[in-house]
Amino acid sequence: MDITELTVHELQEKIKSKELTITQITNAYVDRINEKEKDVQAFVTTLTEEAKKQAIEVEEKINKGEITGEFAGIPIGIKDNMCTKGVKTTCSSKMLENFISPYDATVVEKLNNENIIDLGKLNMDEFAMGGSTEYSYFKKTRNPWNLNKVPGGSSGGSAAAVAANLVPWALGSDTGGSIRQPSSFCGVVGLKPTYGLVSRYGLVAFASSLDQIGPITKDVRDSAILLNIIAGHDEKDSTSASREKVDYTKCLKNDVKGLKIGVPKEFFGEGINKEVKESLQKAIETYKKLGAEVEEFSLDIAQYSLASYYIIACAEASSNLGRFDGIRYGYRTPEFTNLKELYKKSRSEGFGAEVKRRIILGTYVLSSGYYDAYYKKAQQVRTLVINEFNKGFEKYDVILTPTSPTVAFDIGSKSDNPLEMYLADICTVSVNIAGLPGISIPCGVDSQGMPIGMQLIGNKFCEETILNAAYTFEQEVKFREKYKPQFKQNA
Amino acid sequence: MVKKVYNSEQIEIGDDYMKVSKEEILHIANLSDLILEENEVEKYLSNLQEILNFANIVSNAPVEGLDITIGSNEAQNVFRKDEIKIFEDNKSLLQNAPTQDQNMFKIPKVL
Numbered sequence: 001m002d003i004t005e006l007t008v009h010e011l012q013e014k015i016k017s018k019e020l021t022i023t024q025i026t027n028a029y030v031d032r033i034n035e036k037e038k039d040v041q042a043f044v045t046t047l048t049e050e051a052k053k054q055a056i057e058v059e060e061k062i063n064k065g066e067i068t069g070e071f072a073g074i075p076i077g078i079k080d081n082m083c084t085k086g087v088k089t090t091c092s093s094k095m096l097e098n099f100i101s102p103y104d105a106t107v108v109e110k111l112n113n114e115n116i117i118d119l120g121k122l123n124m125d126e127f128a129m130g131g132s133t134e135y136s137y138f139k140k141t142r143n144p145w146n147l148n149k150v151p152g153g154s155s156g157g158s159a160a161a162v163a164a165n166l167v168p169w170a171l172g173s174d175t176g177g178s179i180r181q182p183s184s185f186c187g188v189v190g191l192k193p194t195y196g197l198v199s200r201y202g203l204v205a206f207a208s209s210l211d212q213i214g215p216i217t218k219d220v221r222d223s224a225i226l227l228n229i230i231a232g233h234d235e236k237d238s239t240s241a242s243r244e245k246v247d248y249t250k251c252l253k254n255d256v257k258g259l260k261i262g263v264p265k266e267f268f269g270e271g272i273n274k275e276v277k278e279s280l281q282k283a284i285e286t287y288k289k290l291g292a293e294v295e296e297f298s299l300d301i302a303q304y305s306l307a308s309y310y311i312i313a314c315a316e317a318s319s320n321l322g323r324f325d326g327i328r329y330g331y332r333t334p335e336f337t338n339l340k341e342l343y344k345k346s347r348s349e350g351f352g353a354e355v356k357r358r359i360i361l362g363t364y365v366l367s368s369g370y371y372d373a374y375y376k377k378a379q380q381v382r383t384l385v386i387n388e389f390n391k392g393f394e395k396y397d398v399i400l401t402p403t404s405p406t407v408a409f410d411i412g413s414k415s416d417n418p419l420e421m422y423l424a425d426i427c428t429v430s431v432n433i434a435g436l437p438g439i440s441i442p443c444g445v446d447s448q449g450m451p452i453g454m455q456l457i458g459n460k461f462c463e464e465t466i467l468n469a470a471y472t473f474e475q476e477v478k479f480r481e482k483y484k485p486q487f488k489q490n491a
Numbered sequence: 492m493v494k495k496v497y498n499s500e501q502i503e504i505g506d507d508y509m510k511v512s513k514e515e516i517l518h519i520a521n522l523s524d525l526i527l528e529e530n531e532v533e534k535y536l537s538n539l540q541e542i543l544n545f546a547n548i549v550s551n552a553p554v555e556g557l558d559i560t561i562g563s564n565e566a567q568n569v570f571r572k573d574e575i576k577i578f579e580d581n582k583s584l585l586q587n588a589p590t591q592d593q594n595m596f597k598i599p600k601v602l
Contacts, residue, residue, distance in 0.1 A: 085583075102583035195562075209562040238569035239562065307548035318523060325524070328596055329587035339599050340524075348526040356525055357538055360516065363523045364539065365546075373509065377549040379559035384552060386560060419541050435562075 003028035004165035008074055008222045011168060015073070022062070022073030026055035029075050029119055033166050039147055039487055041139045042161040044080045045088050046120040051075060054117050061115075071229065072115035077167035079158050080121040081128055082213070083202040084108050087118070091204050092136035093126045095324050095331045095350035105202020106234045107171060107213050114229060119167050123157030126352045127321065128178055128206045130154050131424045134415045135354045142411070143186060144485035145450055149408040152182030158216045159186040163485050169217045169226055173203055175210045176309050177404075177428025180440035183216055184403035184453025187442045187483065189470070190216045191223045194461045195435035196241035198227075199234030207316035208239075210309075210432040219480065220441065220471040224248035227463065243461065251464035252471040257291035259469060262396030264299035267427055273406045279444035279452040280402050286476055287400075292469075299392055299399070301385050305430035308378035308385070310422055311365050312433070315375055317355075318362025324350065357418060386434045393459040398469050401427050403440040403453035427455060437463045441470045442479045449486065509547070511540055 003025055006014070014020040030048040037043060058073045078084065081091045083101035085108075090096045104112065111118070125135040133141045133156025141156045143149040144164040151160035155172030159182035162170050172179040174192040183190025191214045198213045205211065215226035228249065233242040263284060268277055288294050326332035326346030333345035351359070365374035392399055405426055414421045431438040436457055443454040454473075458466040516536050520527045527535055578584070581594055590597040 099587055100583070102578070102580055102587075235571065238571075303548055304552045307546045308552075310542065311546050311549065322524075326589060327598055330589075332589035336599065339601055342599055343524045344526050347524050351525075356523075357535065357542075359523045359525065360519055360535060361539060361542055364511070364519050364543070367519065367522065370509070373550065374543075374546060376559060377552070377554065378546075379561065380554035380557045381549050381552045382560040383557045384554050387557075418538050419545055422542070422545075 004032045004168070006168070007218045008168050008225060011074060012070060022059045023052075023055045025073065026051050026075055026117055029167065033119065036164050036166060036487075039142065040144055040160050040164045040166065041141050042122055042157040042164065042166055043077070043120045044090055044092060044123050044138055044157070047087065047118055048120070051117050051119050058115050058117065067115055069114055073117060075117045075119045075168060076111060077119050077122045077158060077161045077170040078108065079124055079155050079170070079172050081124060081173060081204040082108055082171060083204070084118065084121065087121065089121065089204065090138070091127050092124045092138055093350070093352065093355070094137045097137070097331065099329055101202070103202065106199035106236060107230045108202065110230055122155070122161055122170060125154035125156070125354070127204070127317070127355050128154040128173060128175055129317070129354050129358055131177070131181055131421050132409070132414065133157060133182070134411065135352060137352055140411060143408045144487055145187060145408070146448070146486070146488045148410055148490045149450065150185065150411050152185035152404070152408060154178040154182075155190075155216060156182045159183050159188055159190065162186070162188045162216050162218060169215060169222050171213060171230070172216045173211060173213050174432065175206050175313060176432050177425045179214045179216060180428050180438055180453070180455060181404050181425065183440045184442070184451065185408035187451030187479070187485065188216055188218060189220055189223050189439065189441050190214065191227065191439045191463070192431065192437060193227060193231065193463060194241075194437045195432075196239055197243075197437070197461065197463070198230050199232070199237040199240045201234055201236035205320040207313040208320060209316060210313060212432070220467060220474050221249060221252060223439070224252060224467050241461070246464065248463060248467055251468045253468050254472050254475050256287060256469055256472045259292040259398065260396045261287055261292050261294045261469070262297045262392055262399045263294060264392070264399060264401060265296050266298065266300050266302055267401040271405050271426070272402055275446040276402050276404075276406065276452050279446070280400075280454060283443040283454050283473065284400065286473060290472060290476060294400075295396070297392065297395070299388055301388050301430055302426050304381050305385050305433050306422070306426050308381035309425070309429040309433055310361070311374050311378035312382065314358045314362035315366050316362070318359045318366065321351075321355070321359055326350070354418065382433050385430055389430075389434045389436060397458070397462075397465050399457040401455045401457070403427060403455040407446050407448070407450035407452055431457055436460060437466060439466050439470050441474060442483075443473070443477065444479075445483055449483075449488075451483070509543060511536060511543065
């Protein structure tokens with residue numbers, strides 16, 4: 001048995017039945033990281049030795065009866081924009097290369113409370129700005145299905161690590177598709193929860209009205225389990241929602257009879273790759289066969305959403321990233337003559353090109369004379385997008401689209417063309433603009449064997465609906481049994 | 492004239508809607524506390540122009556009479572008691588400062 005092939009719920013069963021011990025599990029992952037990380041390059045910081053030690057401690061405590069807990073000793077990987085006390089949190093930026101957080105993010109605290117073991121911090125596009133993880137200051141993560149392709153982004157390290165079995169599951173963050181798109185590219189399950197369901201405290205801010213933390217997992221049940229752990233109100237994040245606790249595994253019924261699925265025809269237009277379209281068509285047929293009521297409808301918001309997304313996200317980023325000034329933490333230029341020069345040189349040397357591009361764009365759209373034309377218009381578009389989704393959810397329980405217009409692209413093919421890279425987010429950004437939950441699950445592979453992702457969008461706080469729809473599809477199609485990453489490499 | 496777009500070859504937005512000048516981008520960089528080197532200005536300028544031409548799609552959106560939305564959750568004020576909570580671990584706060592002195596952040600002379 002290859003331990004690292006197992007899902008978390010399978011690991012839990014094997015711990016319970018004493019087939020596996022916690023140290024066996026952690027050691028298997030450490031061995032796997034030692035073997036495969038050189039090909040995948042998913043981690044910014046590995047904590048393999050610490051994890052092994054922690055596994056022994058957790059095991060002892062369980063044996064002594066000091067702790068119980070169904071997740072004790074399960075390993076995880078964390079995107080490197082979530083603060084971990086005593087361990088570097090770099091955001092894959094030179095700016096935070098040596099930053100050690102004085103506190104834990106709320107999600108990290110929740111994992112610690114369950115005695116979940118951190119295997120390391122995962123690579124990403126710098127400050128989560130990008131769709132390929134090529135904008136990391138440290139390294140380019142590679143797609144386990146084909147090492148010449150990008151893993152997607154910005155949570156590319158998280159998705160690649162889960163796909164390559166370097167971690168059993170991981171946390172990602174999603175501002176415009178950064179959980180769902182890399183999950184689609186790497187053939188894993190990625191859930192962006194409703195805005196406010198998971199606390200953002202300790203998540204390094206990119207665009208505060210759009211950012212949301214969520215699980216990246218091997219299957220839908222693990223996604224529900226991890227959401228159970230991280231969801232909930234937090235007084236340290238005033239935008240987090242106060243809601244009754246839900247057990248998200250209870251909704252996994254393997255039944256979609258009568259479920260109303262809307263398919264927006266605009267999301268299947270000319271820019272969507274033919275093989276992606278075909279795979280989604282097959283998925284639609286599968287849902288029909290399973291008893292769902294599928295109907296095409298019009299949701300003409302994709303391009304408005306994308307344009308307004310880049311205005312709003314960059315505007316918020318230009319403000320959020322103002323805090324990096326080389327004074328209290330982060331990179332400081334070695335040479336300066338006065339305070340202003342210290343700020344300017346530290347920021348110019350510490351941020352990468354894409355981050356600077358977005359700060360400049362954000363400052364531009366917020367500056368006097370352009371505010372009304374761009375920023376205010378974008379906020380009105382946000383209302384439009386919310387209204388259009390509301391109309392959709394009057395008729396449908398779930399909205400089904402591709403996660404990305406294409407499969408994973410070649411490393412280096414888009415990194416010099418910012419706009420081209422932005423257009424890859426066309427199917428995902430509207431979900432963030434409206435604050436809705438969205439899940440990406442694999443629905444097939446293309447002729448090159450690269451995974452294709454399907455996105456299911458739910459109404460606000462209707463995670464249970466999309467989780468069950470995703471679960472039912474997964475049980476029918478059994479993607480993981482049919483396809484596995486091959487670590488292919490061109491000569 | 493905006494066409495449905497999904498990749499940059501299909502973009503057809505017409506003339507630069509709002510032409511950005513070199514002076515303007517230098518002004519914006521200055522507002523952002525960023526220095527653009529002479530050889531970078533052209534690149535950032537053409538990137539910005541291209542992205543703005545695309546972003547201009549919002550000006551054609553049917554938003555007449557719609558309110559703005561600032562955040563995606565319902566607008567509400569969240570109040571809490573104004574209580575001081577002291578973070579005691581000064582050491583781990585200050586360890587990230589590039590320079591520090593006597594439990595304080597050290598910065599160059601301001602005045």
